[in-house]
Amino acid sequence: MSETDSPKPSTIDPEDFRNVLGHFPTGVTIVSGMHGDEPVGFTIGSFTSVSLDPPMVGFLPQTNSSTWDSMAMGGAFCVNVLSRDQADLCWRFAKSDNESERYDGVKWHAGPTGSPIIDRAVAWIDCQVEQVYEMGDHYFVLGRVVALEADADHDGNGPFPLLFFKGTLGGFESEG
Numbered sequence: 001m002s003e004t005d006s007p008k009p010s011t012i013d014p015e016d017f018r019n020v021l022g023h024f025p026t027g028v029t030i031v032s033g034m035h036g037d038e039p040v041g042f043t044i045g046s047f048t049s050v051s052l053d054p055p056m057v058g059f060l061p062q063t064n065s066s067t068w069d070s071m072a073m074g075g076a077f078c079v080n081v082l083s084r085d086q087a088d089l090c091w092r093f094a095k096s097d098n099e100s101e102r103y104d105g106v107k108w109h110a111g112p113t114g115s116p117i118i119d120r121a122v123a124w125i126d127c128q129v130e131q132v133y134e135m136g137d138h139y140f141v142l143g144r145v146v147a148l149e150a151d152a153d154h155d156g157n158g159p160f161p162l163l164f165f166k167g168t169l170g171g172f173e174s175e176g
């Protein structure tokens with residue numbers, strides 16, 4: 001890259017960036033993994049489907065995330081799509097410095113990769129890490145899907161996902 005091609009310093013204000021990007025609604029997941037014998041995990045909104053053949057998904061943790069640091073060695077993760085009844089888990093798994101308490105009272109079992117599948121999630125996608133790319137202040141973690149299942153939230157009304165929009169949580173209503 002020549003000097004004339006080098007990127008200009010950003011003129012985008014970080015607060016504006018956060019505010020405008022917050023207008024894009026997302027689902028809410030807990031990406032889980034193991035650190036030795038201990039379950040670890042964090043709240044992640046940047047989950048995305050990547051490829052059908054081969055089946056791949058991804059998400060973007062901050063490069064300074066201690067949770068990603070502790071789960072990366074395991075080489076696997078499970079994406080748990082939260083239901084509207086799991087708002088408390090969303091906030092708990094997004095706090096810093098409570099890593100050892102995040103799973104308190106949470107029912108889970110190990111998926112095929114060993115990563116935790118959280119009870120009552122509306123879907124889970126269990127993955128082996130395929131690649132990790134550094135992108136600015138985040139990594140993009142690409143996973144190869146090993147197993148997955150969509151599970152109703154067990155109340156007989158079908159699955160209701162949790163949504164995040166402008167810093168708050170809500171539910172989904174079909175408009176047609």
Ligand SMILES: Cc1cc2nc3c(=O)[nH]c(=O)nc-3n(C[C@H](O)[C@H](O)[C@H](O)COP(=O)(O)O)c2cc1C
Nearest residue numbers: 042043044045046060061062065066067093094164
């Ligand atoms: C709805 C929601 C979505 C989030 N999505 C992401 C995300 O995509 N990537 C990320 O790095 N952090 C995301 N966070 C923040 C992390 O959950 C939080 O920084 C992390 O749990 C802190 O733990 P750690 O320091 O142990 O990594 C999100 C938080 C919330 C409430």
